[in-house]
Amino acid sequence: MRCCIVYSCFFAPQPLAVLARLLKRCATISVCCLLLWGGGSSLTTPTAIAAQPPTVIAQTNRSAAASDQASRSAAAAVNNEQAEIALMPPDIQRIVDRGKLIVAVLGNSNAPFFMTDETGQAAGLDIQLAQALADQLGVDLELNRSPDTFNAVVDTVYYRGADMAISKISRTMKRAVRVRFSHPYLTMRQGLLINRLLLAQQTNSDNVIETIRELTGDVGVIKGSSYVGFLQQRFPQASIVELDSWEDIVTAVSQGDILAGYRDELEIKKVVKTKPDAALQLKTAVLTDTQDALAMVFPWESAHLLAFANQYLDTLDAEYTVDSILEEFATYLNTQPPTL
Amino acid sequence: MTTYLKKSRLPHISVEWLRSPWCILVSVVLGVYIGTSLPPVAEAIAPIGNLYLGLLKMCVLPILLSAISNSIGRLMQSHDAKQYVQRILIVFPVAMFGMSALAAVIAILTGPGRNLSAATLESLGGLVNQSSIDLEMSLTGPIPVEESGTNLASFILNMVPENIFLALSEGQTLKVLIFAIVFGISLGLIKNANTEPLFNILDSIYSAFNQVIHWLTYLLPFGLCSLLAVQLSRIGLDVLFSMVNFVVVTLAVFAAVYVLSTFIISWRAQQSLLAVLRAQKDPTILALATTSSLACLPAAIASLHEDLHFDRQTTDLVTPLSITLCRFGSIIYFAAATVFVMQLYQKPLDVGTLFIIIVGSVFAGMATSGVTGILTLTMLGLVLDPLKLPLDAVLVLFVAIDPIINPFRTLSIVQTGMATTAMIANVQTEPQLDVAPINQSV
Known part of the structure; x- marks a missing residue:
């Protein structure tokens, strides 16, 4: 003044x-x-x-x-x-009113993403993420384990059988037509599990990398998984063999029934860790310029729940990597047979 | 008692005890003890062994060059050339294919890779899988060029040195060998008295370096102790357990070949087995301790010529040829290893594949003469490729057990090389007087 x-x-x-x-x-x-x-x-x-x-x-x-x-x-x-x-956003309101978050997860075990621990409880990375989201919303968690293929998990969300899905689902364009994906919570590379004997018999070239690039022969993928599409895209000359489980594929490759199995690098490394005796038969390869991004799945109108999940993923302290996950859940890998 | 030269020009200090078998035995026992119980001490005394090996290898190239040039030149002058070339051309291939077939048959009969237990397979797999992913590759972009050491055509092309001094300075034995043969032939065919001084110079070089080798035998106990200790300290026992079948079969084959070679030398030298064993004491110990067949070359020549009285000229020529070129130890090892891999992958064996194994092993074994270290084992690809068997997984296994196998493989190279030389060379008629009385007592 x-x-x-x-x-x-x-x-x-x-x-x-x-x-x-x-x-x-x-x-x-x-x-x-x-x-x-x-x-x-x-x-x-x-x-x-x-x-x-x-x-x-x-x-x-x-x-x-x-x-x-x-x-x-x-x-x-x-x-x-x-x-x-x-x-209130209607998608959140519905969950709060119900008092529980329903998350779709594939029915089979798939360590270290979803499996049962010694006490019979569901455990794994995907279960941890689902539980954390439910806690943040202040509601209980309910798992919908009815889907039996990865595509069926996406369908469950699409037909509103669950609020969302966290089930080692790969982000693909084909799936993104019908559902929404969160930010990836784990980005992996794709890998191949190849029968050494059959690879040595491939006469395309002396160079093993050239042989793999122009892979011809039977390549196994899990029925109803994103790798059916990846295989058509990456290895057009290979013939697709759709099998029910990853276990079947690993066995078929070991026995030389099919040339190779195609899946993410984590599953490839898991086979190496859990079946050391197969290393004589199996050659492992990781494709450095490929990607398999795992993301949560939401119905198209659940925009707010999606934003909520994305924000949660952004605030996570450490980023998950294939090796960190394999290390964190190492005990499950060793005690459990490598199912799926 | 083995001596390289009869008259030592060393001043008369009483160091003769260093060359007694007892001294060598003590150093072996000490080396084994340090290697198995005190690995840090083994690492500490490693420089002594390396120094010894370095001095030994220093003498090899001059001896190789002078011995071969000299002996082949004199052979050309003596008009016996045709007879010796014929013998070499018959004995070398017969011996190589014979050894290859012997090893393959023994491996097939004993089946080291058949019916392995689940636990063994698991530990083998663990060995193969030390790095969790075998191959990281991209699907796009240029294809990286692979280091290919397993090409027979490039091997033959590489036998001829473009620059002999480069070959000498890089220690490429095979190229030096080819040069020495060409040089010796041309030197011998020049009908001119002017060549005589050059022959004398080559003789002097040869004698001088043999003298060095002789002096080095006084240091053998020290070098032996250190080399053995280092070798033993690097052997992993867990590896041995999972590959035990194969290791035992391979060592048995090597032992059989050693005994067979000793019989052949004994028969050709017309001396008792005990005398032959005593004569080949030095090359045997050196082979096991140094794992370098070339380092044993002077000792092998000395043993054949001075102790067993084979004709010097032929010994000088044929011993380097058979040790550098024929590589019996590698041939035997590759034949046994290929059979092992076939059994491991449960591939059926028929006459055709047996033929590929025998012939392929001979070529792969010969190809190892141009390379050293791990590349030696990658030559196994020369046999596995035509059989459509994968090399990369099993190579890890063979690399893992190589510290155990390598000394015996080297011994086999040297010993069979000596036996082959004995088959070709004649015993000198005049030095019967030199035969030590102890030989006649057995």
């Missing part, structure tokens, strides 16, 4: 003094308004603040827009309960 006066005396007394007086009056009025309005809203929704913070924010915005009319505050208080329901 003193500063203001000194300035006004020194330079141009008349116009600045008027401006300062105007400013002061405006400030006083706005402070009074703020005080009045704040006290009024806190009086109208004391319970809402405690229970539902988002709803409070929504309502205060509304109140601010209509701050000039104090009479409207009473009407807002009356409509409070209905406004809360309409303002």
